Amino acid sequence: MQQIVPGRAVLGVVLSGVCGVLIAGPSEAQAYVSAGCDAANKGRLNASVTAGRGTVREVRLDEGETLTLTITTKGKAALSVHSEGDAARVLHSGRSISVVFVAPRTASYGFHIDADDDAGASLGARCTSITGVANERALLERRKAFLAGRDPDRIRIDRPAGDPKPLEAPGAASANGEIPKEVTASVSVSELLSAMNPGGKKDPGILDFWFEGRYMNYDTGSFQTRESDGNFSVMYFGSKYMVGPDIMLGALAQFDQTGEALGTENKASASGWMAGPYVSVRFGPGIIFDGRAAWGTTQNLPHGIAVDTASADRSLLRGTIRGTRQYGGWDVTPKVGLSYVEDTPVRSSSGVPEGSHAAVGTGRLDVVPELKRRFDINSETYIEPRIAAGGFLSFDEMSALNPGTSVVPDLQWKAEAGVAVGKKDGVNWQATGGVETGAATATDTWSGRLQLNMPLGK
Known part of the structure; x- marks a missing residue:
């Protein structure tokens, strides 16, 4: 599992055949705005795309809230994020993985998943509130x-x-x-x-x-x-x-x-x-x-x-x-x-x-x-x-x-x-x-x- 904290260096280079920028793809690419951390935990950030397609999910997070984004694919897929006033950046490009995203400030964040031409991909999400993060650190x-x-x-x-x-x-x-x-x-x-x-x-x-x-x-x-x-x-x-x-x-x-x-x-x-x-x-x-x-x-x-x-x-x-x-x-x-x-x-x-x-x-x-x-x-x-x-x-x-x-x-x-x-x-x-x-x-x-x-x- 990787952890991504915005403001640090972006991981890697987009692989051939995988789109890693936040651009609406073919007919499946439609943004969906959630109500926040609770909505993410109810599955409203989850998405599935067929081979060669992409889609966008959007959620508003408070500063310090944590998203775990799980990418599942038999081929390769790319996951990117953008927020208000910021350019898109690649969180992952390649095989199945789980990526942890910590919101650096209160804002709306768009997550774009793209599947390559060989296999489809799915995105799952789980959100932890600021209180939840503090409780988990106390556990550790x-x-x-x-x-x-x-x-x-x-x-x-x-x-x-x-x-x-x-x-x-x-x-x-x-x-x-x-x-x-x-x-x-x-x-x-x-x-x-x-x-x-x-x-x-x-x-x-x-x-x-x-x-x-x-x-x-x-x-x-x-x-x-x-x-x-x-x-x-x-x-x-x-x-x-x-x-x-x-x-x-x-x-x-x-x-x-x-x-x-x-x-x-x-x-x-x-x-x-x-x-x-x-x-x-x-x-x-x-x-x-x-x-x-x-x-x-x-x-x-x-x-x-x-x-x-x-x-x-x-x-x-x-x-x-x-x-x-x-x-x-x-x-x-x-x-x-x-x-x-x-x-x-x-x-x-x-x-x-x-x-x-x-x-x-x-x-x-x-x-x-x-x-x-x-x-x-x-x-x-x-x-x-x-x-x-x-x-x-x-x-x-x-x-x-x-x-x-x-x-x-x-x-x-x-x-x-x-x-x-x-x-x-x-x-x-x-x-x-x-x-x-x-x-x-x-x-x-x-x-x-x-x-x-x-x-x-x-």
Whole structure:
């Protein structure tokens, strides 16, 4: 999919046998004026032409409204646009394609499709309002925040068996929204073999393969009286290799998807994948470093539309160091984490980004100490309260962390409290609630989770 922003260089040269200027063709060429974005979504910009013919459709757009124009042909076709006071320019000339057009100003725009002499062509259109574009960009920011917010538990060398950590959801729900709901699954090959053979070997050995997946439903708070729910899901497939008792290396691939219903008719989704190495090292008693790097691509797949860019290269860097000490029976765990996710629009053959923006990043520097203590109710059952409070810096570029830069990261605060009740080395329940302050123009985020952990084979 290509994206065209008027005012930039026009694509290519019209191919032989294809008309690329806005001139009425034979008898089929009749302009049709729509009432705007809503009319375009009802199909009034759609058109079909036979071989060697052309036709015009016209629509009035407000500045910032986005049209996705889909050309379907078995041969070649040309699509041109003109607006009041401007000359016609070619948006596409060639095979079937989808082109994104962003209105640079409020005006009437005429779209002319011409089919070559070998095959007919059709034009389909989908329009996104200014509000819809803003909502889709907010979806993409939430998605990057989910990815930057945490990593799979399986990459931690000190991960407790059967105790997956709940998903942190920065920016997922406002104070007026619903509490996020999450389902988590985690299993490894060694655990499956152990469950199938209870009396066999329990040690997974130096090499193991694992899967971890999560699905979360949340409310965006964007619409007070209409449907405004979202969902985020991610699957991890990984391997781990124990270099020694204190060093774990591995590789993983992840596949994620985010979707939101912003009102009854405005739905959008985005998906992507990444792969790369990870490392978890124990430097001493209770001192752990977890690091990960990943690269991949992301696709924005709203219903017929794609703001900013249809595809982008994605990279992720994340590192966390934490230390655990006991004081008066309490485990105190200071933690410092840095994460950064960046999307870079895919470049065309000419080297110019297909999207209207350069690389866009989302990063966090978290400093969050945690306290918890386990109290034994009896020989088999325990209760474990936990509290964590601290702050984080959010930024768009890594250069914002440079003390000499004029860009100041946003300082925000977060707190979380919870309790776990369960059987030792068995099933347990976790209930957690928390709050995270928003940026200068955003509301606070309240979250809550109720989670059942059930170790395989118990």
